[in-house]
Each structure stands twice: as C-alpha cells, then as structure tokens.
C-alpha cells in the first residue's frame with residue numbers, strides 16, 4: 182500500500198468495516214505478535230500517554246494510528262489494569278477531530294483533579310501550507326470512564342523565541358499548583374523544556390524555560406518528564422539530533438535523564454549531572470513515569486523508534502510498550518527494576534547451578550519462546566561470559582560481559598530477521614562489576630535485560646523464527662560460576 186498524505190490522514194470511521202477486518206486478519210497472521218506486552222490491535226503504537234492511577238486502577242493510553250504501520254493521524258488508545266501486568270483494551274480515548282487537534286491527538290499525560298482524570302495533550306494541527314500549529318488541550322475522564330474534551334485548548338499561543346515544535350505536556354501537582362513541562366525547540370533550532378503553571382488545570386501561565394546546562398544538545402526535546410525523589414530532581418526527555426559518541430547515542434533518537442538538585446521554581450534553574458541514557462538497547466523512546474498509590478515511581482517506554490522499518494510492518498502493525506519499571510535513585514544514578522507484580526506471569530520454574538569452563542553449555546529445561554530468566558555469573562576468570570537466547574540453527578541473541586573492556590554487550594547481529602542495521606547491531610555500555618546479574622524478560626519478539634539490579638537496561642525487538650528457542654550459557658578463556666532460574670511465561 183502506498184501511504185499518501187490522504188491515506189495517513191484518513192479517519193478510522195471513514196474506512197469500511199471489511200477493510201479493518203482484513204487488516205486485523207493480516208495482523209493476526211503475524212508470527213511476531215507479543216504475548217504479554219501492550220501492543221496495538223492493528224496499526225502503529227508509539228508513545229505511552231496519560232500513565233496514571235485513578236479510581237483504583239492503572240490507566241495507560243498510547244499514541245495510535247489504527248490503519249497501518251506508519252505515523253499518520255494519531256489517536257489516544259486507552260488500556261487499564263489493576264496490577265500493571267494484565268491490561269484490558271478499552272478503545273479510543275481521544276479522537277482527533279476538532280479544530281485544535283485536527284492532525285493528531287499527540288502525546289500528553291494525566292492527573293486527577295476534582296475526582297476526575299484530566300488528560301492534557303498536544304493538539305497537532307496543520308494549515309493549508311502544511312505548517313504546524315500546536316495547541317495544548319485537556320480532556321476529562323469521569324469515574325465511569327466517559328471522556329470529554331474541553332471546548333477550547335488551554336494553551337493556544339507559542340511563547341516568543343520558540344518554534345511550532347512545542348508538545349507533550351507532562352503535568353504534576355505541588356501543593357495547590359499544577360505544573361507542566363512541555364517539549365520545545367528554540368528558534369535557533371536547539372531543544373529545551375518549557376515550564377507552565379496553573380491553579381486549576383484550565384488557566385495556564387508560561388513560567389519560562391527550564392535552565393539546564395545543556396544549552397545546545399540536539400534540535401528538539403520530546404516527551405519531557407520531571408519528578409522529585411527525596412532531595413533530588415530528575416528531568417527525563419527524548420532529545421533528537423545527538424551524534425553518536427563512544428558507546429552512546431547510537432539509536433536514531435535518544436532518551437535519557439539529567440539528575441541533580443530539585444528544580445528551583447523561582448528562577449527555573451536545574452543544577453544537574455551528565456545526561457545519561459535510560460536504556461542501552463536498540464528500541465526505546467519517549468518514556469513516561471507516574472507515581473502510584475504505593476509511592477512507587479514507575480516508568481514505561483515505547484519499545485520502538487520513529488522512522489525505522491520493522492519486520493512487523495508487512496503484517497500491518499508496529500511496536501509495543503516496554504514492561505513497567507520501578508525507578509529508584511542511588512547516588513547519582515537511576516536504578517530501574519521490573520515491577521514486582523510481573524512475578525504474576527510466572528509459571529513453570531527450572532533452576533540450575535553450573536561451573537562453566539571455557540565452554541558453551543545447554544542446561545536441561547532451559548529453553549523457550551516467552552519467559553523470565555535470572556542468571557547470576559560470579560567469580561569470573563573468563564574473559565567473556567554470558568548467555569545466548571532464542572538460539573536456532575542460524576539464530577542467536579547474545580548478552581555478555583567482556584572483562585577486558587568492562588562492558589556489557591548486547592548483540593542482535595544474528596537475532597533473526599535483520600532490520601535497522603544502518604544503526605548497528607551491537608550495543609555496549611561500561612559497567613564496573615565483579616559479578617553479573619542479568620534479569621531478562623523474553624517475549625515473542627522482544628528482549629528486556631535488567632543488569633545488576635537495574636544499574637543498566639537493554640531493550641531490543643528481535644524477530645527470530647518461532648522454533649529458535651534455545652538458551653545457552655558460555656564462558657571464554659576461563660571459568661565462571663552460574664546460578665540460573667527460568668520461569669516459563671504462558672502464551673496468551
């Protein structure tokens with residue numbers, strides 16, 4: 182199919198039912214449908230939106246283009262869950278059909294106010310010359326799940342000094358005041374974050390730009406998020422336009438954080454350390470956090486990136502969301518661990534304890550297509566040691582530690598159907614450690630690896646053959662002790 186502009190901006194209800202049924206059929210023929218990750222029924226999913234806890238349930242929305250695996254007219258799609266693990270598809274939450282969101286209900290966030298969930302998002306519009314005019318809008322969900330848009334946008338003008346790349350409000354409340362950070366671009370085409378405040382979610386005041394030390398760091402910062410943790414402040418954002426540097430910034434766009442003192446709301450200065458990528462893998466972008474009713478800070482990201490062709494495209498769908506991660510801070514670093522509720526997915530368990538001596542070994546019971554794996558490597562003398570997943574005749578996905586360079590390495594060169602290879606097929610990050618603990622979640626077409634209790638995370642889509650289900654552990658040039666536990670995750 183050719184994705185003309187008309188086609189990309191066709192509304193779901195303008196399309197015949199038979200066509201949607203045909204598309205669903207193609208999607209369901211895909212060998213790479215995920216089993217326990219949030220994925221679109223058809224079409225393309227991108228950023229998580231409006232992640233919140235309201236009326237006893239987690240609510241999670243996402244950017245959705247229903248008609249195919251391309252970025253077209255974006256809707257907000259709604260899912261909800263009681264446990265962050267089992268999600269129920271609710272359906273469309275925000276339809277882009279008003280003058281202020283005619284070309285897409287773009288990303289945003291949610292907050293409870295007056296007993297209702299307020300969804301603040303960017304209305305993307307284009308004029309007859311295809312110039313962008315963004316509006317910041319609010320829709321309100323009541324306790325019965327009914328969603329209605331405010332009649333008018335809450336922010337209709339661009340602050341002076343910034344371009345029309347002005348989107349993705351993330352809202353929170355301090356005391357009696359609501360604040361929002363919004364991704365922006367200065368007229369000199371550098372990215373930044375703007376701060377707004379409101380007493381009531383309706384009247385918004387421009388406070389100004391958040392002053393970071395990163396005055397020229399990419400051309401646009403998308404999807405900002407600010408939160409505080411004890412005495413620290415954290416600003417997350419997704420900068421576009423960073424050139425690769427050493428092992429960093431190898432994906433088309435990045436997402437990461439700066440951590441430091443709390444934001445000074447008087448002069449909007451943020452004193453912070455270096456920008457750090459949130460994920461060291463291949464497919465991660467536009468994350469959003471929320472504070473849950475137990476006081477946990479939880480993050481979910483888009484397991485995908487814009488502008489790349491993925492093997493599922495030919496089956497009429499693209500992308501999924503990451504598993505929810507609990508965030509804590511240790512020193513000047515964020516730690517990210519899979520939320521403990523994910524244990525609800527565990528079924529059959531196998532365990533092993535082996536010494537591996539310059540060898541590659543298979544262990545009885547260790548194989549599968551969808552599972553959770555905990556592998557602890559201790560007392561290594563081996564120069565390299567690690568694990569191979571989704572191993573088949575010609576396929577394997579390798580995660581290992583290299584003691585010579587002190588790096589964790591994720592290699593998807595042989596993972597299955599290749600894609601996005603122009604951005605490389607290996608990702609690395611430095612990690613000083615005398616032992617390696619890998620906590621891994623494997624789904625039909627993804628791998629998420631939490632290294633050493635969340636010090637680093639690698640996320641990747643992979644597209645192996647269905648029967649590539651082997652697991653092998655290895656040590657090269659020396660020995661390592663391995664303790665491993667695997668839980669099957671039953672396919673839904």
Ligand code: FRU
Pocket residue numbers: 227228244255287288289303348349403404466467487
């Ligand atoms: C990030 C992003 C956002 C925008 C949305 C549109 O992936 O470009 O900046 O709101 O996607 O779908």
